[in-house]
Amino acid sequence: MTKRNYRLLFLSTPVGALGSGIGGGVELTLQNAAKALMAKGHEVEIVAPEGSVTNVTKLTQISGNMQTSAQTQVGADMVVIPQNSVLENMWSYARESQNQFDLLFNFAYDWLPLYLTPFFNRPIAHWISMSSLSPVMDAMVSKISGICPDAIAVNTRACADTFSHGDRLMIMGKGIDVNQYNFIAKPKNPSLAWVGRISPEKGLEDAASAAQSTGLPLHVFGLIQDEGYWQKIQTSFPKAEIYYEGFLSTDNLQQKLGQCSALLMTPRWIEAFGNAAIEAFACGVPVISYSSGGLKEIVRHGKTGFLVKMGSVPGLVKAIDQLDQIDRFTCRQQVEAEYSLEVWGDRLEKWFDKLISNYSNARIS
Ligand code: UDP
Numbered sequence: 146m147t148k149r150n151y152r153l154l155f156l157s158t159p160v161g162a163l164g165s166g167i168g169g170g171v172e173l174t175l176q177n178a179a180k181a182l183m184a185k186g187h188e189v190e191i192v193a194p195e196g197s198v199t200n201v202t203k204l205t206q207i208s209g210n211m212q213t214s215a216q217t218q219v220g221a222d223m224v225v226i227p228q229n230s231v232l233e234n235m236w237s238y239a240r241e242s243q244n245q246f247d248l249l250f251n252f253a254y255d256w257l258p259l260y261l262t263p264f265f266n267r268p269i270a271h272w273i274s275m276s277s278l279s280p281v282m283d284a285m286v287s288k289i290s291g292i293c294p295d296a297i298a299v300n301t302r303a304c305a306d307t308f309s310h311g312d313r314l315m316i317m318g319k320g321i322d323v324n325q326y327n328f329i330a331k332p333k334n335p336s337l338a339w340v341g342r343i344s345p346e347k348g349l350e351d352a353a354s355a356a357q358s359t360g361l362p363l364h365v366f367g368l369i370q371d372e373g374y375w376q377k378i379q380t381s382f383p384k385a386e387i388y389y390e391g392f393l394s395t396d397n398l399q400q401k402l403g404q405c406s407a408l409l410m411t412p413r414w415i416e417a418f419g420n421a422a423i424e425a426f427a428c429g430v431p432v433i434s435y436s437s438g439g440l441k442e443i444v445r446h447g448k449t450g451f452l453v454k455m456g457s458v459p460g461l462v463k464a465i466d467q468l469d470q471i472d473r474f475t476c477r478q479q480v481e482a483e484y485s486l487e488v489w490g491d492r493l494e495k496w497f498d499k500l501i502s503n504y505s506n507a508r509i510s
Pocket residue numbers: 168169170171173174340341342366367368391392393394395398418419420421422424
């Protein structure tokens with residue numbers, strides 16, 4: 146059978162412009178998925194809110210008001226969509242242009258694209274990038290995974306298990322362009338890193354507390370989403386040596402991250418994956434994290450980092466003391482073996498083969 150090259154339309158998160166950092170890990174995930182599939186000969190167009198930037202492929206920008214981030218809607222039993230919504234406008238564009246594509250790939254963690262799935266005349270693949278946060282989304286994930294088998298994917302088993310019908314979700318992992326990250330065998334000075342959106346669910350205070358106890362400098366990389374929270378951390382840990390590095394491009398981030406002795410990942414929610422972990426590994430940086438969520442499936446305890454009980458600052462401090470047990474090259478090897486764009490691209494391509502053929506068979510019968 147000859148291999149088909151697909152025409153794919155990727156729909157970005159409607160919470161912020163692609164490249165702004167507001168979308169968190171999903172911004173890198175979308176661009177890496179595009180790279181992985183284009184390397185296999187497929188064509189990709191990205192649709193994203195106005196103000197977006199990407200150098201990966203053709204980008205169509207859509208105007209309109211942004212969606213509120215799902216992590217601020219925990220427990221919600223209704224859906225909020227603003228007037229002149231960018232989400233609505235992106236899906237109107239998708240409806241008008243769908244016949245030019247073989248498949249649409251949705252990266253929004255939103256009710257509307259899930260609901261629309263059976264109404265389109267092209268298959269829609271959904272990337273659900275966070276754990277179950279609200280009954281209204283959970284119910285729609287269950288409904289659509291029942292009507293359209295295999296249409297919804299998550300990164301990890303841990304993420305799938307938070308949904309009512311988690312057994313129906315595809316577990317797709319992730320991939321990064323490992324060549325974009327330089328391996329650093331030995332950092333110049335001992336220091337700690339923390340990477341992510343500065344927002345309460347990401348638990349920066351635990352990393353600040355561990356930095357204060359160990360006396361090691363903590364470099365913080367990421368967008369300040371909650372200014373009050375950020376101020377409070379600085380006043381709560383006056384003796385911690387914290388350096389705010391800003392929200393950096395992948396290239397600048399990897400250069401600075403590679404110079405750190407470890408990445409602390411201290412989320413206070415069930416982290417669906419944690420892109421920063423595999424980016425750190427690619428630079429040779431071990432990850433010290435909580436034994437919960439997706440990070441439990443990524444970090445190999447004692448080999449590529451340490452997993453400690455959620456919220457245990459003494460556990461983080463003990464792990465920092467044991468960092469000399471980790472061979473930084475093992476971290477790089479884990480990414481190359483499990484999270485390369487090639488490996489991930491194969492998995493995404495097989496998923497799309499299945500969705501596209503299921504869809505054409507259903508239309509014939
Ligand atoms: N990031 C970045 N520059 C920075 C800090 C973070 O590009 O200075 C990106 C990082 O590459 C990662 C994302 O922000 O892709 C954070 O994603 P993660 O999955 O760790 O957490 P999320 O924000 O999705 O909860």
